[in-house]
Amino acid sequence: MTRDRMRLAQFGVGRWGNHLLRNFLALESVDVVAVVEPRTAQHATIRDKFHLTPEFNLTADAEAVLADPAVDAVAIATPAATHYPLIKTALKNGKHVLAEKPLTLDVAECEELCQLAAAHGVQLVIDHTYLFHPVVRQGLAVLSEQPLGTLRYGYATRTNLGPVRPDVDALWDLSIHDITIFNHWLGETPIAVTAQGQIWLQGNRASQRLFPTGLADVAWLRLFYPSGFEATIHVSWANPDKQRRLGMVGDRGTLIFDEMQADAPLVLKRGEFTPDGIYFVPTNLAQEAIDIPPSEPLKQVCEHFIDCVTQQQPSLISSGPVGTDLVKVLVALSRSLNQAGQRVAVE
Template sequence: MVGVAVIGAGYWGPNLVRNIQATPQLRLTSVCDMNLARAEAVLGRYSTVRATSSLQEVLADPEVDAVAIATPAATHLEVAMAALEAGKHVLVEKPLASSYVDGHKLVTTAEERGLVLMLDHTFCYTPVVQRLRELVRGGELGDVQYVDSVRINLGLVQPDIDVLWDLAPHDLSILDSVLPDDVTPVAVAAHGSDPAGLGRACVAYLSVQLSSGAIAHAHVNWLSPTKIRTTIIGGSRRTAVWNDLDPIQPLALYDRGVDWPDGTEDRRVSYRIGDMVAPALPTGEALRAVMAEFAAAITEGRPALTDGRSGLRVLAQLEAASASLAAGGVFVPVENGRTA
């Protein structure tokens, strides 16, 4: 069993604690938070797991093989780097770091020391996204023509990052997971506003130009009174529609679209009207699958599905989005993309 300590007992930390305890390959050793009472509250009165406010104490513990970090984004570099330098494997919440340069430092350190550095891009481990990955990479949807995502609700406003850095990593990590390796982001444009006077964008629209000529779009919003979680992946053969709030039929495949004749004099568009199919999907909590992948990557000595490099690719797009937002929404090249 891999001994894991959770660093951060705030909003997401309790979820990590619960799923580590439910994963047979992992053993929860301790919970660390600057507020010791909060760490103790997460564990409960009768827990035999140790609560502490000392990160140094956790990293010096030989029973701790790995850490799961759920601290504010601005602290990810410091906490994750200390863990890697102490020889611990690291699972860290999104984003990997506050900048691409800082993220690259973490990835380089992990690779030099032969340690697993993994992002908790939770949505990538849902049964729906895993099926979408199979459909796109297996060619069942055909060539990806567009991706359109909406992620809005009356959200938890973050004190240190804007809505792009808070919510868009979900959509960008999903995009990174499902797209074929030869389709890469080449430029990003972002438009945002701060109608609530929060001092940072709380409504934003993100467009990603892909190397294939397709475009991906995401709408993220902290201020919507209604919650919407939808993703549409339009392909040349079929279109996949994912409604994350539908517990019965979250994924639907449509054999409907536009056919544009090639190589003929008749260039009139024809419309394809086919069936809709709702694939059967396995059940299971995505965060449980995250923990299983973390354990497997450590014990098998291999990169995780959402490894540090995937986190860097997301960071490259987030930085381009921030630069675009500051420049009035122009497209900004993604300098590193998948080759980072």
């Protein structure tokens, strides 16, 4: 890219696409030159909300925008099932890509897209927003000092009443966040998984490949890491008890990330056992709220994408291969769920 300002087109202005577009429009280093939204009935609302001029290229014609040589980069915020053809075409046309998670729903497709990006000399960055969250970054810094001692296990709960997606199940939509955090904090990826779930709302959304009986509304997952660490995750979009809480437990304490605690989202709880005869006595009990620097994670994602493009350097945080590794885990989880909770190797 030789221009001072990156000329970007965004695909999709749904729930998350709204946030992406807001951030890109606010960045001085970006010219948003087109927005592709297939729901033409929403065009007037989009123009009004984002103060787009009548001349601005708001269109449903994805092919024309992908073929436009004046477009340097694209941001993909469309349903996951549409990612592969859009990203493949963009990469073949020499455009840098920022894609909403998951990269695709298929491991082979993910690997092909990574190879295409490398072959065409363009950047492929995945919007795993939590990797740019100040709590996750600060949590990694805390863990580097090993205050938890020997790590033992982790747990996470992510529940709310919606939003219900029609393209992937709650497992794919929600657990990817917590898997991302565990992988990032541990510096490793699972070697095996198990999953069980229930379907209530969309049994009619069956897909033979990933969702043969419909889209699960709730799932309980276990991740097995090569170090021996294990994590359990509970996700549901059918539970009005909203929780977004993740913990890592060691033999000297627990680090907790609780998004519902706005004043203290990251807390280190210290404590360990001291043997006393046949008993074990809790000792060294303490609690510390970790200071978190203010920042908007999605803005950090957008700026990181621009830096990767400007410097012609693959992302060291959320690259195509990172997105591929996460899809491998999710595919294995779906296989386990479809096999009534059988342990499945991550391949």
